[in-house]
Amino acid sequence: MPQFLLDNNHIAAAAAGGGAGAADETMTAKSRVTVVGSGNWGSVAAKLIASNTLKLNSFHDEVSMWVFEETLPTGEKLSQVINRTNENVKYLPGVKLGKNVVANPDLENAVKDANLLVFVTPHQFMEGICKRLVGKIRADAEAISLIKGMEVKREGPCMISTLITEQLGINCCVLMGANIANEIAVEKFSEATVGYRKNKEMAEKWVQLFNTSYFMVSPVQDVEGVELCGTLKNVVAIAAGLVDGLEMGNNTKAAIMRIGLREMMALSKLLFPSVKDSTFFESCGVADLITTCLGGRNRKCAEAFARNGGKRSFDELEAEMLQGQKLQGVSTAKEVYEVLNHRGWLELFPLFSTVHEICIARLPPIAIVNVKFK
Amino acid sequence: MPQFLLDNNHIAAAAAGGGAGAADETMTAKSRVTVVGSGNWGSVAAKLIASNTLKLNSFHDEVSMWVFEETLPTGEKLSQVINRTNENVKYLPGVKLGKNVVANPDLENAVKDANLLVFVTPHQFMEGICKRLVGKIRADAEAISLIKGMEVKREGPCMISTLITEQLGINCCVLMGANIANEIAVEKFSEATVGYRKNKEMAEKWVQLFNTSYFMVSPVQDVEGVELCGTLKNVVAIAAGLVDGLEMGNNTKAAIMRIGLREMMALSKLLFPSVKDSTFFESCGVADLITTCLGGRNRKCAEAFARNGGKRSFDELEAEMLQGQKLQGVSTAKEVYEVLNHRGWLELFPLFSTVHEICIARLPPIAIVNVKFK
Numbered sequence: 001m002p003q004f005l006l007d008n009n010h011i012a013a014a015a016a017g018g019g020a021g022a023a024d025e026t027m028t029a030k031s032r033v034t035v036v037g038s039g040n041w042g043s044v045a046a047k048l049i050a051s052n053t054l055k056l057n058s059f060h061d062e063v064s065m066w067v068f069e070e071t072l073p074t075g076e077k078l079s080q081v082i083n084r085t086n087e088n089v090k091y092l093p094g095v096k097l098g099k100n101v102v103a104n105p106d107l108e109n110a111v112k113d114a115n116l117l118v119f120v121t122p123h124q125f126m127e128g129i130c131k132r133l134v135g136k137i138r139a140d141a142e143a144i145s146l147i148k149g150m151e152v153k154r155e156g157p158c159m160i161s162t163l164i165t166e167q168l169g170i171n172c173c174v175l176m177g178a179n180i181a182n183e184i185a186v187e188k189f190s191e192a193t194v195g196y197r198k199n200k201e202m203a204e205k206w207v208q209l210f211n212t213s214y215f216m217v218s219p220v221q222d223v224e225g226v227e228l229c230g231t232l233k234n235v236v237a238i239a240a241g242l243v244d245g246l247e248m249g250n251n252t253k254a255a256i257m258r259i260g261l262r263e264m265m266a267l268s269k270l271l272f273p274s275v276k277d278s279t280f281f282e283s284c285g286v287a288d289l290i291t292t293c294l295g296g297r298n299r300k301c302a303e304a305f306a307r308n309g310g311k312r313s314f315d316e317l318e319a320e321m322l323q324g325q326k327l328q329g330v331s332t333a334k335e336v337y338e339v340l341n342h343r344g345w346l347e348l349f350p351l352f353s354t355v356h357e358i359c360i361a362r363l364p365p366i367a368i369v370n371v372k373f374k
Numbered sequence: 375m376p377q378f379l380l381d382n383n384h385i386a387a388a389a390a391g392g393g394a395g396a397a398d399e400t401m402t403a404k405s406r407v408t409v410v411g412s413g414n415w416g417s418v419a420a421k422l423i424a425s426n427t428l429k430l431n432s433f434h435d436e437v438s439m440w441v442f443e444e445t446l447p448t449g450e451k452l453s454q455v456i457n458r459t460n461e462n463v464k465y466l467p468g469v470k471l472g473k474n475v476v477a478n479p480d481l482e483n484a485v486k487d488a489n490l491l492v493f494v495t496p497h498q499f500m501e502g503i504c505k506r507l508v509g510k511i512r513a514d515a516e517a518i519s520l521i522k523g524m525e526v527k528r529e530g531p532c533m534i535s536t537l538i539t540e541q542l543g544i545n546c547c548v549l550m551g552a553n554i555a556n557e558i559a560v561e562k563f564s565e566a567t568v569g570y571r572k573n574k575e576m577a578e579k580w581v582q583l584f585n586t587s588y589f590m591v592s593p594v595q596d597v598e599g600v601e602l603c604g605t606l607k608n609v610v611a612i613a614a615g616l617v618d619g620l621e622m623g624n625n626t627k628a629a630i631m632r633i634g635l636r637e638m639m640a641l642s643k644l645l646f647p648s649v650k651d652s653t654f655f656e657s658c659g660v661a662d663l664i665t666t667c668l669g670g671r672n673r674k675c676a677e678a679f680a681r682n683g684g685k686r687s688f689d690e691l692e693a694e695m696l697q698g699q700k701l702q703g704v705s706t707a708k709e710v711y712e713v714l715n716h717r718g719w720l721e722l723f724p725l726f727s728t729v730h731e732i733c734i735a736r737l738p739p740i741a742i743v744n745v746k747f748k
Contacts, residue, residue: 183626277655
């Protein structure tokens with residue numbers, strides 16, 4: 001088809017097939033990917049991406065992965081072990097990442113040549129990382145954030161994609177979905193959603209980069225909707241866990257999940273009128289909600305909380321059950337409550353506000369099913 | 375508020391409070407309810423309704439319940455035991471229905487005075503029941519169907535609400551939702567959806583009749599959408615059960631449920647262009663799907679089917695696991711497949727068609743996650 005001749009990537013691809021020297025000559029036309037982060041999900045993302053850059057001519061084979069350096073109990077550096085064994089022995093043991101994944105402990109060095117930046121760190125590190133990256137990235141760089149659970153400040157949510165765009169002056173998409181990293185690592189079938197703002201071609205490039213036979217990615221033009229799903233679902237997971245702990249059965253649990261999904265939609269649309277209902281039918285919406293309410297630590301701790309009749313605090317259960325990890329749902333519920341209170345919307349969101357009031361022991365766990373839902 | 379003075383029910387209610395003789399005088403203005411069916415869900419429906427008719431002046435207290443007569447092992451008739459003990463000892467043991475529920479084994483006698491008919495029988499009995507009722511019901515009667523799982527014929531679904539309207543010449547709403555009867559019977563929190571065609575006031579009357587503090591009912595103007603949810607979800611439950619049997623994890627299960635929900639929406643809209651997306655966010659949609667894919671016999675048998683690598687047929691597993699009950703999902707999958715094939719839509723519905731092909735052993739269980747979904 002003639003229009004493809006105008007496509008740089010296509011020309012590069014054609015050229016790359018032309019002989020030994022061709023790859024070097026066309027290198028500048030190929031996209032170079034850096035994954036910023038190397039935890040559990042970051043390592044899986046690197047694996048997905050690395051399998052695609054090898055196959056697709058429009059991407060440079062090598063995938064750079066920034067590693068927050070740690071010294072392992074053996075005395076070795078984590079980045080060195082990853083590069084030697086091709087495995088993130090600490091955060092994704094037993095899974096080969098692909099030989100074209102190169103761990104790099106130097107953040108600035110890891111990003112300097114990349115025009116595709118994949119951010120996948122704990123959300124509290126992003127502000128610091130962005131500050132360090134100002135002026136250190138390529139002018140034509142594009143970003144995608146895989147970071148779930150941005151903060152919700154009193155005035156409204158502080159979107160990670162917005163933080164990246166504002167701090168670094170680059171466009172930023174998001175990728176969210178029902179994505180338990182360890183299941184995708186062993187290539188169990190899953191889906192994800194890429195949310196984009198305007199540039200559909202760019203969204204399709206991200207889809208190309210992530211999509212595999214077992215990881216099916218769809219683009220939707222709704223950054224805020226996609227990103228908010230990833231955060232707000234954790235509040236619903238607390239509610240679902242309470243229902244489990246109260247032994248109310250699947251009926252009640254399904255009802256609470258549905259009401260939670262409705263409140264997720266309603267709040268997202270109040271905060272960002274551009275948010276679309278249809279986004280909540282995507283993997284980032286209903287599917288991620290289901291996964292999180294079936295398994296997941298928010299659900300698990302909330303179940304234990306209800307079983308103890310609310311007599312042991314979430315802080316205490318968290319410390320006991322999560323080995324130092326923090327429960328995102330409890331803090332998000334608090335943040336959401338503050339937004340609702342600040343805007344005078346508490347009565348519009350009985351599930352969200354009741355979850356917070358149960359978390360702080362102002363209401364007993366059973367209150368979750370005694371609310372007058374709209 | 376003055377406009378209430380124009381409301382017949384309100385006048386009746388006011389009159390009913392006016393003295394001993396008033397109730398008789400205004401009896402004709404009060405609605406009389408008959409529940410046609412007395413199985414597990416029918417008995418729970420009678421209990422819900424009976425609690426409301428006692429409270430609301432616009433309904434006659436007594437709720438008639440048609441019982442398909444059976445002789446119990448004790449030699450007593452089921453209807454007599456229900457009327458003596460106030461309990462359906464066979465289909466809902468241990469739960470008091472309300473003293474104002476009157477079991478009646480004579481169908482024609484049970485319906486003759488009712489202007490509100492609640493149909494809740496196995497779907498295969500409805501054609502026969504309708505034939506028996508022609509000319510035997512009040513001309514001003516209104517109906518609601520609680521029957522899930524109507525047949526899907528080659529040309530398209532044979533809606534029970536349509537059957538009732540066509541055979542009896544009366545308007546028919548539907549009530550569907552995440553409704554495990556035994557959980558509602560013990561008053562665990564749940565929701566349901568009333569689907570109506572045009573008459574919103576009538577829909578609100580049905581909501582009044584069913585709604586309780588633990589059973590929250592919402593009306594939506596989409597009979598077909600609501601009714602199709604109740605049938606098509608059973609096909610998705612088969613898919614979810616296969617994923618469970620294959621031990622693919624919550625991620626894959628959530629993805630399959632989401633894709634199933636999308637196919638439910640797409641097929642409903644192709645068959646009935648009036649069907650609304652928003653209906654699938656109601657209890658009849660996403661919540662019923664979740665309940666059915668978490669518990670339920672379709673899920674359970676499909677799990678066993680996959681665990682046996684498809685080597686034992688659904689017929690065999692059904693016979694072993696369900697004490698003579700039939701699996702709705704397997705037959706619905708077959709019926710849906712015939713519709714899709716007949717209309718040339720097979721490729722548009724990879725999940726629905728794969729479920730059927732797995733059920734008939736044309737494909738192995740693992741095919742459920744190897745499909746190229748759109």
